[in-house]
Amino acid sequence: MTERLVKAFLKPIQKEEGLNISGGKRGRITIHEVASAAGVSISTASKALNDTGRMGAETRERVKRIAGEIGYRPNALARGLLSKRSFTIGLLTNDTYGRFTLPVMAGISDALVDHGVSVFLCAIEDDPALAQIHVDAMLDKQVDGIIATGKRLDRRLPVDLSNLHVPVVYAFTEGTQNSVTFRSDDEQGARLAVEWLATIGRRRIAHITGPGDFFSVRERAGAYHQVAGHREPVLYGVWSESWGHEAVEQLWKRPGEKPDALFCGNDQIARGAVDALRERGVKVPQDVSVIGFDNWEIVAAQTRPPLTTVDMELKELGRQAGLTVLALAEGRPVEPGVRKLPCRLVIRRSCGGRTPPE
């Protein structure tokens, strides 16, 4: 006991001198300091702090207490070097606006922060070279996994992630063979919307949507046809307010009965449509119900009246993607395949019917 104590008291002094001479960063507390202060060896300190190994309860407690007192925090780099886990993942996105990335990111972070995992965000703007640089940088930093996300379900990121030696999960972007991919169930979301319009008594439901080469446009239109039948046309265009505006002009210029509901491909189109209807003196929701898609707050909530719309639950999508990449990183088995997450109907005022609780 005496010998050990003497060593313990001797050590800090040597250490201090060593530090001063080397001129290294002062104040960085390592497990060395903890061991010295507690009068134990480094290995004992480590085992005490990690609740591993055999040792007296009193010793363990003392080490823990002292570590807390002097503010010891283990160096994740050193730990990662040994354990091959950096508790770090990369999020790769080509969505510059952040419309889709931010909710996904929030979900990922939310799910992983409890596990001590931090997230590198890399925004590549469809630039393959930039993407490669970011991927390489992340791999060098030994990320435990990568989540790829984008702004479109049916497009790949401009970089090949298929043969990395870290797990990759795709969220809201096209994945590779045998990968795990999370996406929204646009078909179900569209059905939700059209069924809601039917529920509140609408019969002549038109569909104004984006470009027909978007996979999600086709899926939503498919569900629309299935539920609403073919009584009203589908108008394909672009993802902008002005298209929504123009589409309403087209519809109302046609002879014959007008639609009593508009199912729009996204909130921007819906907003344009609502504006056009107001300008024509058509009352929303009294005369016509309008429903959007995306639940992009900044658009949906600022429309007059606020838009009833379909939320793709991107945060939940991110959460699941995060947990999945973590599982893969820890070697737990995960079934490959595409997982569709259900959408949710957000009821505001643009449809009439039940109004939301305020």
Add this chain to the structure above:
Amino acid sequence: MTERLVKAFLKPIQKEEGLNISGGKRGRITIHEVASAAGVSISTASKALNDTGRMGAETRERVKRIAGEIGYRPNALARGLLSKRSFTIGLLTNDTYGRFTLPVMAGISDALVDHGVSVFLCAIEDDPALAQIHVDAMLDKQVDGIIATGKRLDRRLPVDLSNLHVPVVYAFTEGTQNSVTFRSDDEQGARLAVEWLATIGRRRIAHITGPGDFFSVRERAGAYHQVAGHREPVLYGVWSESWGHEAVEQLWKRPGEKPDALFCGNDQIARGAVDALRERGVKVPQDVSVIGFDNWEIVAAQTRPPLTTVDMELKELGRQAGLTVLALAEGRPVEPGVRKLPCRLVIRRSCGGRTPPE
């Protein structure tokens, strides 16, 4: 020579066996593999790759070539452990929408990717506990620095970053004493807007803006008064379209001459104002010029007519913040203080006058 060569040829075999026995992750190529393949020692390999030390040109080239061929990439964790630089920084934000964070992030990333630096993004929603967790996680991971950003110039993040042992830079959020802070020059931006309205011949310029307790609101209003005089009132409200709408109602209900220009505190207010004017049959920009603030594409570009507005150059702000935190991390001296970055006028159609090049 002979001896050395024999050793070199012997080594890879031992190493291979070692790897297989240990069962460590296969395929991870370390400098060991490079050295073996090139028939040199680890130290020589390292020096060759880093262009340091003395050695024959032929040897250096051979090592480099082989490293490239077998796809060697140095482990950043190991390197960081030694060099005390992780080539990693943290970006802390309380801006959930990403309106401000994303451009700033893009600028930071843009500036730092060339230096091999990756960025941890941590979105804390004004939750002090969550903020602390994220900061601790980043410090554990030995970030070289932290950039704090937010959605408001005159508010602090809910976490104290003042006594960290890594450099901290503030961008678009209130900093601490003796820190480096980057912010937009809202006064200059407002002057730009009002002067432009004057240039195109407007004389009765009203100012519709956000809540008066915002620092930037007061700065913009100050510049407005300075340039436009006090002929028209300043209407304080909230940052929403509906307030812009309502403010126009108020202005046009008043007796007497109406304004011929509206300087709005942000693009959402401007959009609401434009909509209200259209509904009243007032022509924009023929009768009234409207100018916004923020250049938030999704709002400014979708307004009819598209908004002339003031851009705060947040990407440039992020770029400078990134370079600054890097300089601090490398020990280069940086003068503390608040740096105001100039805003830029973006001319679209809502003001008339010179129209933008299409």
Add this chain to the structure above:
DNA sequence: GTCAAGTGAGAAAAGGTTTTCTCATACAAT
């Protein structure tokens, strides 16, 4: 033919942590 200087390359330590192995002590059982 000896010495000095220069050149090329390897050995070893360091960075902070975890983990395995070994050792010393104490105690119970024979």
Add this chain to the structure above:
DNA sequence: ATTGTATGAGAAAACCTTTTCTCACTTGAC
């Protein structure tokens, strides 16, 4: 009194790089 078995704790190796120090060899000069 001797052996056997827990128990507590330390020594050392490992993770992958970089850097400093040292060593062996060559060359040119005297």
